[in-house]
Amino acid sequence: MDMTGAAYWLPIVWAVLAAMAIFIYIVLDGFDLGLGILFLAERDKTYRNVMVQTIAPVWDGNETWMIFGGAALYGVFPNAYATILPALYLPILIMLFALIMRGVAFEFRSRMHTQRMRDLWDVGFCGGSLVATVMQGVILGTLVSGIHVENNAFVGSGFDWLAPFPLFCGLAVACGYTLLGATWLVWRTENGLQDTMRKWSGILSIAMLVMIAGVSLWTPALHANYMQNWTDWPRILFVAPVPVAVIALAVVMFMALRRKVSRRIPFFCALGWFFLSFSGLGISIWPYIVPPGMTIWDASAPPSSQAFLLVGAAVLIPLILSYTAFAYHVFRGTVNEHSESYH
Amino acid sequence: MGALDPLFLARLQFAFTVGFHIVFPAFSIGLAAFLAVLEGLWLKTGRQVYLDLFRYWLRAFSIVFGMGVVSGLVMSYEFGTNWAQFSQKVGPILGPLLGYEVMTAFFLEAGFLGIMLFGMNKVGRKLHFFATCVVSLGTLISMSWILSSNSWMQTPQGYAIEPGTGRFIPADWWAIVFNPSFPYRLVHMALAAFLCVAFVVGGVGAWHLLRARRAGHAPTEAVKVMFSMAMWMAAIVAPLQILAGDTQGLNTLKYQPAKIAAMEGDWDSQSRAPELLFGIPDMEHETTRYKVEIPLMGSLILTHSLDGKVPGLKDYPKDQRAPSYVVFFTFRIMVALGMLMAVLGVYSLWLRWRKRLCSDALLQWFALVMAPAGFIAMLCGWVTTEVGRQPFTVYGLLRTADSASPVAAGSIASTLVVFVIVYFIVFASGISILLRGFAQEPHVGEVGPDAHDPQRAASMQAAVSNTAAAGETGKES
Numbered sequence: 001m002d003m004t005g006a007a008y009w010l011p012i013v014w015a016v017l018a019a020m021a022i023f024i025y026i027v028l029d030g031f032d033l034g035l036g037i038l039f040l041a042e043r044d045k046t047y048r049n050v051m052v053q054t055i056a057p058v059w060d061g062n063e064t065w066m067i068f069g070g071a072a073l074y075g076v077f078p079n080a081y082a083t084i085l086p087a088l089y090l091p092i093l094i095m096l097f098a099l100i101m102r103g104v105a106f107e108f109r110s111r112m113h114t115q116r117m118r119d120l121w122d123v124g125f126c127g128g129s130l131v132a133t134v135m136q137g138v139i140l141g142t143l144v145s146g147i148h149v150e151n152n153a154f155v156g157s158g159f160d161w162l163a164p165f166p167l168f169c170g171l172a173v174a175c176g177y178t179l180l181g182a183t184w185l186v187w188r189t190e191n192g193l194q195d196t197m198r199k200w201s202g203i204l205s206i207a208m209l210v211m212i213a214g215v216s217l218w219t220p221a222l223h224a225n226y227m228q229n230w231t232d233w234p235r236i237l238f239v240a241p242v243p244v245a246v247i248a249l250a251v252v253m254f255m256a257l258r259r260k261v262s263r264r265i266p267f268f269c270a271l272g273w274f275f276l277s278f279s280g281l282g283i284s285i286w287p288y289i290v291p292p293g294m295t296i297w298d299a300s301a302p303p304s305s306q307a308f309l310l311v312g313a314a315v316l317i318p319l320i321l322s323y324t325a326f327a328y329h330v331f332r333g334t335v336n337e338h339s340e341s342y343h
Numbered sequence: 344m345g346a347l348d349p350l351f352l353a354r355l356q357f358a359f360t361v362g363f364h365i366v367f368p369a370f371s372i373g374l375a376a377f378l379a380v381l382e383g384l385w386l387k388t389g390r391q392v393y394l395d396l397f398r399y400w401l402r403a404f405s406i407v408f409g410m411g412v413v414s415g416l417v418m419s420y421e422f423g424t425n426w427a428q429f430s431q432k433v434g435p436i437l438g439p440l441l442g443y444e445v446m447t448a449f450f451l452e453a454g455f456l457g458i459m460l461f462g463m464n465k466v467g468r469k470l471h472f473f474a475t476c477v478v479s480l481g482t483l484i485s486m487s488w489i490l491s492s493n494s495w496m497q498t499p500q501g502y503a504i505e506p507g508t509g510r511f512i513p514a515d516w517w518a519i520v521f522n523p524s525f526p527y528r529l530v531h532m533a534l535a536a537f538l539c540v541a542f543v544v545g546g547v548g549a550w551h552l553l554r555a556r557r558a559g560h561a562p563t564e565a566v567k568v569m570f571s572m573a574m575w576m577a578a579i580v581a582p583l584q585i586l587a588g589d590t591q592g593l594n595t596l597k598y599q600p601a602k603i604a605a606m607e608g609d610w611d612s613q614s615r616a617p618e619l620l621f622g623i624p625d626m627e628h629e630t631t632r633y634k635v636e637i638p639l640m641g642s643l644i645l646t647h648s649l650d651g652k653v654p655g656l657k658d659y660p661k662d663q664r665a666p667s668y669v670v671f672f673t674f675r676i677m678v679a680l681g682m683l684m685a686v687l688g689v690y691s692l693w694l695r696w697r698k699r700l701c702s703d704a705l706l707q708w709f710a711l712v713m714a715p716a717g718f719i720a721m722l723c724g725w726v727t728t729e730v731g732r733q734p735f736t737v738y739g740l741l742r743t744a745d746s747a748s749p750v751a752a753g754s755i756a757s758t759l760v761v762f763v764i765v766y767f768i769v770f771a772s773g774i775s776i777l778l779r780g781f782a783q784e785p786h787v788g789e790v791g792p793d794a795h796d797p798q799r800a801a802s803m804q805a806a807v808s809n810t811a812a813a814g815e816t817g818k819e820s
Contacts, residue, residue, distance in 0.1 A: 045619075046561035047574060056456070056457070056460075056461065057456075057457030057460065057461045057462070058457055060408075060409075060412055060452075060456050060457070061450065061453035061454050061456075061457070061570070063412060063416065063453075064412075064445065064449045064450050064453045066416065067415065067416055067419045067445055067449055068442070068445045068446070068449070070416075070420050070423075071419055071438065071441040071442045071444070071445045072418035072438075072442050072445075073423075073432060073438075074419070074423065074434050074437070074438035074441060074442075075434060075437070075438020075439040075440075075441060075442045076438065076439075076442070077436055078430055078431050078434025078435060078510075079431055079434075081422075081423045081430050081431075081438075082423055082427040082428070082430040082431040082434070082748075083427070084423070085420060085423030085424045085427065085430075085748070086423070086427045086709050086748040086749055087425060089424050089748075089750050089754050090754060090758070090759075092420055092424060093424065093758045093761075096416060096417050096420060097761055097762075097765050099413060099416060100413040100414070100416075100765055101418070101765065101769075103409060103412060103413035103416075104409055104410060104413060104617070104769050106409060106775075107405055107406050107409050108406075108772055108773070108776065111406075111776045111779075113779075143654075152431065153427070153428075153749060154427070154749055155749070158750065158751055158754050179448070216722045217806070227617075264419065301434060301435035301438065301439075301514045302435055302505070302510075304435075304512065304513045304514075304516075305434075305435040305436070305438065305439050305512075305513055307809060308439050308513065308516055309439040309443070312442070312443055312446055313442075313446065313448070316446040316447060316450075316809060317446070320446065320450040320451075321453070323451075323454045323455070324450070324454050326454075327454050327455070327457050327458060328468055330457075330462055330465050331457065331459055331461070331462070
């Protein structure tokens with residue numbers, strides 16, 4: 001392959017951008033879904049309203065990153081889009097159903113006339129968040145385990161995802177998102193609710209560490225390639241410090257939770273863990289987009305498509321990030337039971 | 344084609360989900376524009392009634408928008424789950440268009456929606472008005488991109504076909520985006536979205552006018568203002584829509600004559616053709632039964648000339664004909680509803696001139712019955728254009744049968760059942776919340792950002808909603 005032509009570097013640029021978009025999605029929608037998972041654990045109805053209020057003004061934007069992921073994959077890596085989606089047909093549709101239920105529950109739960117119906121939508125909110133999260137982990141796990149592709153088309157079974165590694169990944173992502181949700185609430189709420197969430201954050205941090213260790217030990221065992229990617233020079237330079245960094249973050253996390261020094265430190269520690277795990281994953285599967293056979297170049301749309309979208313992305317993504325930051329800025333500060341809502 | 348044919352199931356599932364989805368964006372497009380107008384009028388005139396109406400319709404908007412987001416999320420993945428071969432072949436062209444839609448519209452809407460719904464007291468009037476306008480602009484931008492994509496599937500151009508893979512490769516983006524049917528469809532859809540909302544607003548207004556009449560008291564200012572605004576829209580936009588529909592018909596005749604033949608139920612190409620008012624197209628025997636026709640009108644409507652030649656389905660091979668027995672009817676329902684909307688608009692103009700706009704019971708009943716007409720007409724229109732494109736996904740170039748995914752019928756059938764159940768729950772809940780909201784009159788004295796006494800505002804709102812709730816209980820018993 002000509003390593004100077006657009007057909008070579010455009011897919012690399014887009015792979016980096018796509019990874020960035022997925023990470024932004026995790027950063028933004030992770031706490032959002034995690035908060036939903038914690039929803040039923042909080043028995044106090046007033047506190048539940050406070051929880052929802054911390055994310056109500058921003059959740060639409062968070063979920064838009066997932067739509068962007070679908071659209072970008074469709075336009076930039078259409079062969080990947082056309083193999084991953086049929087291969088993961090059921091987990092993706094289950095995830096979408098779950099996201100629908102939780103998405104409408106935001107508005108519906110506060111508009112129900114009877115307590116029974118409100119409780120029912122609370123269950124929908126929590127259950128939808130949990131199922132969507134687990135499915136995201138399952139999708140990731142299935143992808144990492146490898147998808148059976150021949151002639152650019154999926155030829156495996158519709159139930160390849162029902163296997164130990166994908167299911168373990170589902171559990172791991174659920175732990176991680178719930179931790180993000182709990183630490184987000186430590187940051188954005190006060191008093192009793194904040195104290196409860198601090199406790200949850202501690203328990204979930206331990207669970208998260210166990211999960212990170214589990215996935216890290218399991219992944220290289222899946223394919224010889226992955227093992228090689230981790231031990232190859234010079235990539236080992238990136239891989240070796242990761243465990244140290246995970247532990248360093250753990251120390252900061254537990255200190256912050258114990259001493260209550262800063263309300264936002266735990267959230268950013270949790271994000272740090274996600275960043276490390278996510279880059280580890282990237283290093284493992286590079287340069288494949290659909291392991292074990294389809295590279296980012298195999299999956300790519302022609303350069304004319306990738307370049308056309310890249311021009312817009314270069315201008316629009318910074319703009320999007322700035323007005324998203326503005327929206328968060330408008331709704332900054334802690335939320336409590338006396339904060340106003342528009343209903 | 345058996346009931347468990349995966350292709351048929353994939354089409355059914357896609358049609359169901361996209362048909363469910365389109366209702367909400369159309370509602371959002373019209374409602375966001377209406378809200379921007381209301382807030383602008385409030386800022387300009389300072390009249391309380393506009394703020395009251397703004398708050399009233401904002402409550403509906405949050406529900407409608409949320410349902411649009413979640414049902415739209417499904418669409419961005421369903422191209423791949425149901426139409427993998429299609430995605431692979433046209434992804435290089437339609438994918439970037441969808442990408443631009445997300446980047447220029449969805450993020451914009453979602454980013455400013457929070458401020459629009461929750462932020463009036465945090466950012467002040469001007470910035471809040473800006474947020475409302477941006478959300479409205481976002482809905483319009485979104486519509487433009489998706490209409491461009493859809494139009495490209497109907498009238499493709501600006502592409503090259505890659506040898507070996509059969510993929511569509513973009514050659515000229517300008518030609519792709521501004522393909523021949525795009526401008527016509529865009530105008531037709533924008534007007535449709537405005538009409539959808541105008542008739543819902545008119546229906547709600549009419550209901551409250553009728554209720555006030557029954558209760559023997561004068562209708563409130565807010566009810567009269569919204570009914571009047573809706574009737575202006577009906578009077579102006581419905582006739583414009585007929586013109587827009589006519590020009591789109593001419594465009595379709597030029598680029599997709601086989602679709603016109605299916606819509607009209609015409610089998611033999613002829614000049615001085617009649618227009619069928621009714622008939623039952625029979626694809627197998629190549630005839631339309633039980634015809635009721637008006638002489639010469641077919642040529643006149645389609646070509647604007649009595650001698651104009653209109654196409655017939657027999658001009659095309661059997662395997663390139665769209666199912667006339669579907670589009671013949673959906674097209675006629677759409678046109679009939681469009682005519683009724685225009686009649687209502689003209690009637691309202693006459694009553695307005697006679698100063699009886701808000702007191703004529705016939706108009707109120709008419710407007711109430713027509714409340715869902717915009718949505719029904721829009722759905723019928725979409726069925727006409729999409730089913731009329733069959734048996735192709737990319738007109739004349741890629742067959743629907745060659746677009747599907749390698750997914751087992753069982754998976755599609757089971758998820759279809761779940762879709763029906765989930766959408767039924769969501770739709771029923773959403774509609775019942777909306778209707779319950781519409782059953783209440785707009786609150787009088789909604790509080791803007793200048794109210795510095797939230798305590799007073801809260802108790803006032805509570806008092807108003809208590810009264811409204813009491814009113815509703817009274818009505819139910």
